[in-house]
Amino acid sequence: MSAHAKSGSGAAKNDLALKWALGALLTIGGILVILPFIWMILSAFKSEAEMQNIPPTFLPVDATFDNFKHLFTEMNFGVYLKNTLIIVVFSFVGLFLNAMAGFGFAKYKFKGGSALFYLVLATMMIPGQVTMIPIYLILNEMHLTNTMAGIILPGLVGAFGIFLFRQFMQTIPDELLEATRLDGASEFRTFMQIVLPISKPILAVQGILAFIAGWNSFIWPLIIANDEKLYTLSVGLTLLKGQYGGNFALQMAGSTFMVIPIIVIFIIFQRHIIENFSISGMK
Numbered sequence: 001m002s003a004h005a006k007s008g009s010g011a012a013k014n015d016l017a018l019k020w021a022l023g024a025l026l027t028i029g030g031i032l033v034i035l036p037f038i039w040m041i042l043s044a045f046k047s048e049a050e051m052q053n054i055p056p057t058f059l060p061v062d063a064t065f066d067n068f069k070h071l072f073t074e075m076n077f078g079v080y081l082k083n084t085l086i087i088v089v090f091s092f093v094g095l096f097l098n099a100m101a102g103f104g105f106a107k108y109k110f111k112g113g114s115a116l117f118y119l120v121l122a123t124m125m126i127p128g129q130v131t132m133i134p135i136y137l138i139l140n141e142m143h144l145t146n147t148m149a150g151i152i153l154p155g156l157v158g159a160f161g162i163f164l165f166r167q168f169m170q171t172i173p174d175e176l177l178e179a180t181r182l183d184g185a186s187e188f189r190t191f192m193q194i195v196l197p198i199s200k201p202i203l204a205v206q207g208i209l210a211f212i213a214g215w216n217s218f219i220w221p222l223i224i225a226n227d228e229k230l231y232t233l234s235v236g237l238t239l240l241k242g243q244y245g246g247n248f249a250l251q252m253a254g255s256t257f258m259v260i261p262i263i264v265i266f267i268i269f270q271r272h273i274i275e276n277f278s279i280s281g282m283k
Helices: 003-043 066-074 077-107 113-125 128-141 148-155 159-169 174-182 187-198 200-215 219-224 233-243 248-282
Strands: none
Touching: 003 248, 066 077, 066 248, 077 113, 077 148, 077 159, 077 187, 077 200, 077 233, 113 159, 128 148, 128 219, 148 219, 159 200, 174 187, 187 200, 200 248, 219 233, 233 248
């Protein structure tokens, strides 16, 4: 065997060893990251007595759903869940409005369009905490405080979502849209049947962000709502920590109930995100 072949074989072995080492390192890191979540989920099915065991148990000895039942019978988590789902549904309505605005900025030329878009972008530079008081005062004048409408309206549309949709929809060929118009399609039909299907990757990304924002909504519902019947799951979890600070099993159940849907949504939409990266790479 020639010296060149030997050196090539040695380099291949070194590359393989490096890949195995990196794989092992990433595996260990992944386990360390996911271990607290696994512990939280398993602990949600333990009794409080088992949570106090020394040494602690990893798997529940006698799995029970009593913690989750307690959330809905004693802590009004059913009401909190309903309110949170309403906010999430309207977050997806806002996602559709963001997509329409992004399409308008991307494909329609009108006087002052660029200035208006930059004005929308400028709102991203203002921290949300700064605008909370003015928004509260406006809603108070409109008699929308302590209402579900007051919770939903301020977050219905956002500059970041409009920006992402506008940037993505600019890549859609104008010729494709002109062809659909020549076939007699209206602007709304063009948007629904051509633009939205092409925009599935960015819709998936924005869908995840909209769901997480709606599901984890905490500060604004706490500010705008005085009635516990309007509280969300995040606010309910805070109340749970205050009322049952020593019941760790119940707190684990509440945290699990908050985290699992986000993980499920990400798993559902991740394929579209990966497709987006693949398409971007081919471009």
